[in-house]
Amino acid sequence: GENVEQHPSTLSVQEGDSAVIKCTYSDSASNYFPWYKQELGKGPQLIIDIRSNVGEKKDQRIAVTLNKTAKHFSLHITETQPEDSAVYFCAAKRTGNQFYFGTGTSLTVIP
Amino acid sequence: EAGVVQSPRYKIIEKKQPVAFWCNPISGHNTLYWYRQNLGQGPELLIRYENEEAVDDSQLPKDRFSAERLKGVDSTLKIQPAELGDSAVYLCASSFAGQIQETQYFGPGTRLLVL
Secondary structure, three states, rough: OOOOEOOOOEEEEOOOOOOOEEEOOOOOOOOOOEEEOOOOOOOOOEEEEEEOOOOOEEOOOOOEEEEEOOOOEEEEEEEHHHHEEEEEEEEEOOOOOOEOOOOOOOEEEEE | OOOEEOOOEEEEEOOOEEEEEEOOOOOOEEEEEEEEEEOOOOOEEEEEEOOOEEOOOOOOOOOOOOOOOHHHOOOOEEOOOHHHHHOEEEEEEEEEEEOOOOOEEEEEEEEEEOO
16 A cells, blocks of 8 residues: 655744645555645645646645655645644545545644 | 534543444535544544445454445444544545545544543
8 A cells, every 4th residue: 555654743933934844655656645734623624735747736825846756745835824833744645545644744833 | 515524523431332423524525534543643544435335444443343324425433342542533534536636625523532
């Protein structure tokens, strides 16, 4: 099966700085890579996703990049705000299969 | 549009007791997932349904866990008997398989504490 590794496990940044979270995957057939934000006491919420035929995708302050050759993808958050503080999970999936999740990154944005 | 609904939100039971969780997916979603999330970890799949059929239950501890999805809509996950190690958050998610991007939506989860 797929193995997804996520780093770092914790990340603290000053408000306004950028945050980068990285994930690697093992199954070259994986073709869909979502990122989820989970706030305390809530279920994960999709914030951005990317398919394997795209190298980069942006949505306002959030961007995801994918390197299929190296089998890694990253979440970039610019101009961080205190409300960005949460746990972020990456996931990988191939068509018809289940989602495999990383172990999560706890992001703290310091005002 | 209503999201994925789960109940109860919290449950405290003593070990060896039974417990059941209920999930109502987003209307029209044919795929339903049950996950277990331990503290500080990502969700781990327990079972995945496509319509009424369980297509992936390889990680469901079948000696004590059972699940059903009658009529391909609501689903129930049961643990009998519960053990201390079952304390976790149980998440339900749904999606529509067949889309180019199978976007998955999660419910708020049920937090289970086994004493």
